[in-house]
Amino acid sequence: MSTHDRLQQASDWLHERFPLEKLSFESLFQKKEVPVHHMSWGYYFGGLALFCFSIQLVTGLLLLFYYQPTVADAHASVELITFHVGGGALIRNLHTWSSSAMIFCVLTHLITAFAMKAFERPREITWVSGVLLLLITFGFGFTGYLLPWHQIAVNATKVGLQSVEEAGAYLPGALADIPRQLKELIQGEAAVGQATLSRFYALHVVLLPLAIFAVLGQHLFMVQVHGMSQGVDKPTGKMEKFFPIFALKDFSIWGLVFFVLFVVALCLPFEAFFSYPLFEPFDPQGSTPDGIKPEWYFFFVYYPLELLPFWLIMILSGVVVAVLLGTPWIFKGTSRKTLRNIAIAVTVYLVAMTVFGQQIYEFFKGGSQ
């Protein structure tokens, strides 16, 4: 193959993935259509994730007005927001509830997109950027958890970061110290302290938002250019116009979700599900209180981490991330039926670990003691 052919091939590849000629009013607005079939509900979750993200953006910016990222003041400033600033409790609750909703939507979006084989050519890059968005979203969750600087926040962060160091035990010789150094690089000092808080704050408020803007921009652009994927093996032939019908439905669902989140945020503080001592300010001199857990959306890796040897989890998570990133090529020839069964199995696993993780843990641990 000559160089010219190779260049031609590369440019064809690029052109197929970035069909810029579709950037016209006609194809973006007038002709855009959404397929109608039994999996159509899956098309709404990407938009919902975007909507939750915009709630996060607005409420997050509002919280910035009063939050103080120092070890001495962080907890007091969060208390000030919750108890003294008008509407502060609502905005903070909205931020926490909507973060959970965002993770839920992102995960559902990923699973339905997988089951609908939405990653098929020419949408590979959209899928990969989606996986990056998932990782960034988890990053938001992990860094944001530390900011209120209460017992559960700091201790759960300690536990999370310590698992980085654990990896050192499986590396030979001089490499064995690298995970520890990596951990200290992340937390900024030997123990979780002011340096960690500053770093996580910077990550949560500046770096991750910049990253998500970049990747999200690319993701949305690709979605606009390529339109909705067909989603099923045998298209029903029924189509819905994107404007105004699908957009209207999308907006009504956003309105409904906002209403639900608003009511929940107004009535139920997120902390209501934990016992109070976990929300006392972090005390570096005291012992760790009972019941330290990560947020529910990390249960699917937290409980296996408790049950299985660490190296196994390390390998498994590496494999999962690799498979996720390589999905468009690994599952190229797989039928939608198989994909759907895989998606169902994954969903069952995620739901079981999230809802019954504690019971599963006790079931297995109870036997060994």
Added chain:
Amino acid sequence: MLDLFLFVGLPYIALVLMVVLSVYRYRTQRFTYSALGSQFLESNQLRWGSLSWHYGILILLVGHLIPVLLPGVWQALTSIPAFLIGVEVIGIVAAFLALTGLLVLVYRRSTSARVSAVTTTADYLLLILLIAQVLVGVSVATGARWGAIWSTSTTTPYLWSLATFQPQPEYITGLPPTVKLHLVLAWCIFMVVPFTRLVHIFSVPIAYLWRAPQKVVWTTPAPRPSAACAPQFQGRDSRRYFIRGALGTAGALFLLSIGVLEKLGRFFRGPSLNAQQQAELLQKKLERLELAAAERALEIERIEKDYIFVAQLAELSDTDGKYFTDYHMRPALAFKDERGLPLLISAKCTHLGCTVASTIANGRILCPCHVSWFDVKTGMPTPGAPAKAPLPHIGWVLMDPAGNLVASQGAGAAPSGEIDIAQAGSYGVYIAKQFEEIA
């Protein structure tokens, strides 16, 4: 006496009447076993009335049944505050849903000429009974709060005593009058079941939940445009739909923005504290600043000093450890061993870094995060614990009040130096930089 009638006689009469007469009616007038749906007479209001009523009352019935059927599980669940609040909120919402539905249904029966023509006295009686019951229920929920909890030790055992034919009305005779009225009305409703359209609860239309929707329609040509082509976007009607939709959206957005802007306005105006609250807040901040300052002081001390004071030897106990901070700013514990010498051990769990608790039980200390027990003497975790590596011991130095080094022990080394037992109480326990650098 009245209590005995209302809570023992009446329930049995009601239940017997309900069962016997329902069976009788089924055997003699089988085709009256129906909800007597009147959807083909009037469907618009029915949709709002019937749907909200049925969703509301079904949620309420489930909420009333679970505590009776699974009292143990329910008691455990309601001890979680969030669950209790959640259940109560759901209950109130369902009650208002049911009440709204009933009011719509009453309005419909009395205003629609077609429907009121087929309405019997029994229907009105039933509606009134149901409205009264829901109202009393709401007043129980608001007046005698947390019914989800107290019902498990009052009404649940009462109902079980009825079901097992050993009636014990004592469980409920002390309850507030609204609760008793709620029960009496419930028995009355049971009693009227066979005389009214309520018999449809026995035909349990569970299949309605998944069967394809069926709609009763006139067989004469429909007065509406066919549903197949969405009317909103067709023909001359579209302008009307558009204006209605636009007005509705604008109104909703207006209301939404008023609500949001009000909250935002208050948020930006900031906290409004009175002098006392302000003082408390500043006091709290001051305390936390002092804590942070103390941490900083510890850090400086650890960088600059060769020895750091932990405790007086006399202060140390062999069961309750004293927390201190080691040279790496990690938590550690100080005990006294059986020889009366200091025993210093890291308190940072080797599993995931939680701080280990300070009390010794059976010679071991516990990390509460994932339940690892560590032997204090060896530092070793018990087999099978999540932690695999031992907690390291920390070297110590004993000094007399004059600051002379009396004895010392590096981590893992044997103690050296001479200890004067009579003076031991005045010795101070220190950690030393020299041991850290070796370790």
